[in-house]
Amino acid sequence: MTATARKIAMLPQTVEDPRKERVIAFTPRAKSSYRPLLQRLSSIGEKVLPPLIMTAVLLIIWQMAFGVEGSTLPSPLQVWADANDLIVNPFFDFGSQDIGLGWRVLTSLERVAIGFGFAAVAGILMGALVGQSVWAMRGLDPIFQVLRTIPPLAWLPISLAAFRDSNPSAIFVIFITSVWPVLINTAAGVRNIPQDYRNVAAVLRLNPIEYFFRIMVPAAAPYIFTGLRIGIGLSWLAIVAAEMLTGGVGIGFFIWDAWNSSRLSDIIVALFYIGFTGFALDRLVAALGQIITRGTAAS
Amino acid sequence: MSNYLKVDHVSKSFERGGVVTEVLKDISLSIDKGEFVSIIGHSGCGKSTLLNLIAGLTEVSDGGVLLENREVNGPGPERAMVFQNHSLLPWLTVYENVRLAVDKVFRSSRSRAERHDWIMQNLALVQMQHAKDKRPAEISGGMKQRVGLARALAMEPKILLLDEPFGALDALTRAHLQDSVMDIHARLGNTMVMITHDVDEAVLLSDRVVMMTNGPAAKIGDILEVNLARPRRRLELVAERSYVQYRELVLKFLYERHRFVEAA
Ligand SMILES: Nc1ncnc2c1ncn2[C@@H]1O[C@H](COP(=O)(O)OP(=O)(O)OP(=O)(O)O)[C@@H](O)[C@H]1O
Ligand SMILES: [Mg+2]
Numbered sequence: 001m002t003a004t005a006r007k008i009a010m011l012p013q014t015v016e017d018p019r020k021e022r023v024i025a026f027t028p029r030a031k032s033s034y035r036p037l038l039q040r041l042s043s044i045g046e047k048v049l050p051p052l053i054m055t056a057v058l059l060i061i062w063q064m065a066f067g068v069e070g071s072t073l074p075s076p077l078q079v080w081a082d083a084n085d086l087i088v089n090p091f092f093d094f095g096s097q098d099i100g101l102g103w104r105v106l107t108s109l110e111r112v113a114i115g116f117g118f119a120a121v122a123g124i125l126m127g128a129l130v131g132q133s134v135w136a137m138r139g140l141d142p143i144f145q146v147l148r149t150i151p152p153l154a155w156l157p158i159s160l161a162a163f164r165d166s167n168p169s170a171i172f173v174i175f176i177t178s179v180w181p182v183l184i185n186t187a188a189g190v191r192n193i194p195q196d197y198r199n200v201a202a203v204l205r206l207n208p209i210e211y212f213f214r215i216m217v218p219a220a221a222p223y224i225f226t227g228l229r230i231g232i233g234l235s236w237l238a239i240v241a242a243e244m245l246t247g248g249v250g251i252g253f254f255i256w257d258a259w260n261s262s263r264l265s266d267i268i269v270a271l272f273y274i275g276f277t278g279f280a281l282d283r284l285v286a287a288l289g290q291i292i293t294r295g296t297a298a299s
Numbered sequence: 300m301s302n303y304l305k306v307d308h309v310s311k312s313f314e315r316g317g318v319v320t321e322v323l324k325d326i327s328l329s330i331d332k333g334e335f336v337s338i339i340g341h342s343g344c345g346k347s348t349l350l351n352l353i354a355g356l357t358e359v360s361d362g363g364v365l366l367e368n369r370e371v372n373g374p375g376p377e378r379a380m381v382f383q384n385h386s387l388l389p390w391l392t393v394y395e396n397v398r399l400a401v402d403k404v405f406r407s408s409r410s411r412a413e414r415h416d417w418i419m420q421n422l423a424l425v426q427m428q429h430a431k432d433k434r435p436a437e438i439s440g441g442m443k444q445r446v447g448l449a450r451a452l453a454m455e456p457k458i459l460l461l462d463e464p465f466g467a468l469d470a471l472t473r474a475h476l477q478d479s480v481m482d483i484h485a486r487l488g489n490t491m492v493m494i495t496h497d498v499d500e501a502v503l504l505s506d507r508v509v510m511m512t513n514g515p516a517a518k519i520g521d522i523l524e525v526n527l528a529r530p531r532r533r534l535e536l537v538a539e540r541s542y543v544q545y546r547e548l549v550l551k552f553l554y555e556r557h558r559f560v561e562a563a
Contacts, residue, residue: 196382196384196386197386197388199356199374199380199382199386200382200386200388202355202356202373202374203354203356203374203375203376203378203379203380204376204399204400204403204404204454205374205375205376205403206403210403214388214399215388218388218390219388219390221390293390
């Protein structure tokens with residue numbers, strides 16, 4: 001009884017509503033030609049402005065904290081005065097150790113590319129094997145979990161002893177640091193392949209190689225990319241540490257060198273280079289993962 | 300009766316943590332070439348298990364499955380399966396899903412162009428050519444099931460196994476797909492074994508309806524021969540007396556003789 005009464009009471013409103021909506025619906029259509037542009041501009045502003053403002057605020061605080069006489073660290077203005085050549089031109093080249101930070105970052109990136117490349121391939125292959133077998137998983141997973149917590153630098157002495165050369169040692173440190181997350185995540189992804197896909201593969205009698213490329217890798221791709229993303233972050237952590245000790249042209253050694261000759265401003269500039277490069281690497285792998293796993297993620 | 304597919308005194312038990320459950324007990328069934336057989340029974344009685352045994356996806360505990368007098372001892376494309384939840388690979392398009400099967404089965408026997416034609420022919424059979432470049436996530440449940448059917452048919456299987464192929468679909472789509480399957484069966488004469496929960500579906504499509512008793516240790520309770528002339532049209536059949544009687548027989552079996560014991 002009450003329900004019907006309420007319905008009747010609501011009736012006139014529902015009759016009126018569509019008319020109202022129609023009136024409202026007409027107005028934006030007339031303005032639509034410039035509205036999206038404005039909206040887009042404001043949405044870009046919403047994303048770009050806050051970080052810019054916060055950066056400015058932090059720089060001002062920094063300047064106020066260390067701009068005084070006798071402070072231990074340089075202020076932003078001091079850094080600019082000391083090292084604006086490094087900031088403005090990343091790619092100058094005035095001889096062996098006097099080169100722009102862009103070149104140094106590229107040298108480091110090359111090592112990362114090699115070490116992380118090996119780590120990605122080995123991690124995915126071994127992860128696929130381990131994930132296939134319950135017993136391998138049970139036996140090896142605890143070992144991997146322990147190995148993965150060893151900090152990059154702790155591997156360095158052993159690696160130097162084994163390779164007797166700084167460059168392969170640095171690359172090995174990157175490899176051994178970043179291989180574990182790739183391996184562990186791939187194994188988890190392979191274990192989580194739905195039985196349905198395995199059945200399809202079984203009915204089609206896919207051989208192991210076909211199974212690996214046609215089913216396993218695409219099905220586990222979201223997991224694999226999670227591992228790769230963690231791995232590339234760890235690689236970048238490892239390269240700076242490893243280069244500080246092994247020398248060479250990389251960005252890590254640059255910091256060590258600058259420390260030894262008390263060029264604090266240079267170090268601060270180098271920190272920004274490292275931060276932005278690490279950020280770019282992370283975003284690159286994430287974007288790649290998003291493109292490649294589009295199909296898998298959609299289901 | 301010929302023995303095209305023969306399920307011979309098959310039993311199946313699963314063991315988990317020392318506890319053995321006997322799911323199927325002493326199942327024997329012979330299926331003719333070109334025959335359409337439905338398996339009906341209450342949920343959990345072991346229908347999927349039986350179909351997986353025929354597919355070779357699970358191993359029998361006792362007895363054997365023979366196809367053309369050769370023992371089945373593993374899965375293979377000559378016993379293609381249409382899965383309950385379509386099982387299309389989401390990272391491949393509709394065309395690529397079918398192509399994976401066609402390339403695997405006919406790589407050595409057909410040229411690339413022939414294989415392309417064959418893929419398109421099978422997609423046309425289920426009226427899905429128009430969506431060939433879509434991914435499974437972009438098409439409806441009924442369409443996915445069609446593609447799954449096309450993929451299975453494209454393997455040119457000796458026997459087509461369907462595990463509740465239309466269980467997850469709405470009634471209208473289901474009716475539509477049932478018509479498609481009847482049409483394909485009439486045109487190609489495949490041997491088909493289908494699991495279903497749906498009494499109408501079983502009677503409408505089948506030459507024989509295999510009714511299973513409740514598990515554990517489920518057996519074949521009864522087999523109903525459906526002698527309705529083909530082609531069958533659902534609207535005409537609804538009024539036909541023999542159809543109504545067949546329905547009644549299956550319903551009686553399921554709800555009187557082997558009532559589902561709820562949460563015993
Ligand atoms: N791998 C397995 N290990 C242990 N028990 C299993 C396994 N697969 C199935 N069973 C058991 O076998 C019985 C039958 O399962 P099955 O999936 O064949 O039933 P079904 O008739 O297909 O049911 P539904 O109609 O709900 O699909 C169930 O009790 C289930 O728990
Ligand atoms: Mg089932």
